[in-house]
Amino acid sequence: MTAARLYYQDAYLRQFSARVVDRSAEGCRLRLDRTAFYPTSGGQPHDTGTIAGAAVLDVIEEGDEVVHVTAEPVLETEVECSIDWERRFDHMQQHTGQHLLSAVLHGMFGWNTVGFHLGAAASTIDLDTGQASAEQLRAAELRANELVFENRPVTISFEPAAEAQGLRKASDREGLLRIVTIEGLDRSACGGTHVRTTAEIGPVLIRKCERVRSNVRLEFLCGLRAVRRARADFEALSRIALGLSASLDEAAALVESQRRALIASEKALAKARVELARRRGVELYQT
Numbered sequence: 001m002t003a004a005r006l007y008y009q010d011a012y013l014r015q016f017s018a019r020v021v022d023r024s025a026e027g028c029r030l031r032l033d034r035t036a037f038y039p040t041s042g043g044q045p046h047d048t049g050t051i052a053g054a055a056v057l058d059v060i061e062e063g064d065e066v067v068h069v070t071a072e073p074v075l076e077t078e079v080e081c082s083i084d085w086e087r088r089f090d091h092m093q094q095h096t097g098q099h100l101l102s103a104v105l106h107g108m109f110g111w112n113t114v115g116f117h118l119g120a121a122a123s124t125i126d127l128d129t130g131q132a133s134a135e136q137l138r139a140a141e142l143r144a145n146e147l148v149f150e151n152r153p154v155t156i157s158f159e160p161a162a163e164a165q166g167l168r169k170a171s172d173r174e175g176l177l178r179i180v181t182i183e184g185l186d187r188s189a190c191g192g193t194h195v196r197t198t199a200e201i202g203p204v205l206i207r208k209c210e211r212v213r214s215n216v217r218l219e220f221l222c223g224l225r226a227v228r229r230a231r232a233d234f235e236a237l238s239r240i241a242l243g244l245s246a247s248l249d250e251a252a253a254l255v256e257s258q259r260r261a262l263i264a265s266e267k268a269l270a271k272a273r274v275e276l277a278r279r280r281g282v283e284l285y286q287t
Contacts, residue, residue: 002064006036008178009156011092011193014083018051020074027073031065036083039066043116044095044192047088052079088193090223094123096154096182096194097144097201097222101125103186104144106168109136113169114215122207122225127216137206137218144204151199152183164189203227 006013013036022031039061040046046059051074058069102113115126157179164177171189180190202223210217221229241251
């Protein structure tokens with residue numbers, strides 16, 4: 001019996017009842033008749049929470065089945081389940097933010113997203129371009145945040161693969177596709193959990209860009225992650241500015257000026273050492 005995946009229709013479901021249809025001998029690996037727990041898949045980590053009071057440590061997709069791994073045996077047949085909402089909503093913000101950012105980058109520059117990873121501290125997307133300038137990333141970040149402010153609806157639909165039109169990336173799946181649509185911007189086949197509007201994504205912050213083989217990898221954060229990271233960056237810059245007795249706006253230029261001065265001093269010192277060694281050599285030769 002394949003479990004009904006409740007998160008497909010309602011990512012905001014936090015508690016639900018279910019029946020255990022299969023369990024391992026030790027009682028810590030469970031299959032339910034219905035589940036709201038998202039298994040690790042498509043770059044998005046699994047949900048956590050509880051089943052009959054037992055902590056859920058992992059949720060695994062095995063073919064069409066969803067296996068729940070608990071910290072202690074669950075022996076009941078009828079169980080009450082609860083999702084860790086803070087973790088779930090954070091993943092929803094990051095994943096919908098990825099759809100938004102990928103759509104913006106594709107629309108503005110024609111770059112396709114070829115990889116996505118939702119990490120514990122930050123998320124990354126890999127783009128099929130060899131370079132991305134700071135100006136391009138600033139423009140994309142600004143546009144993404146403008147779309148957040150527009151509060152565009154994010155909807156879920158189910159369409160036959162042969163009839164699904166306008167997808168940002170063609171799907172190689174057959175049968176019925178789950179389509180996540182950001183109104184007027186993006187349509188993507190996706191099984192993940194998502195927010196209901198772009199406003200719920202919260203701030204979008206691109207924080208890092210690096211080359212990975214022939215692609216560019218962007219590190220980004222959304223929602224409260226972006227707020228916390230911006231605060232941490234501000235406090236770090238404030239400490240640097242305080243140490244330099246400079247304002248925040250002056251700190252970067254002053255650090256660069258001192259870096260150049262240090263390089264110049266090191267070069268002058270190295271030159272002086274060479275000259276000193278030469279003179280000592282001459283003195284030794286003359287004596």
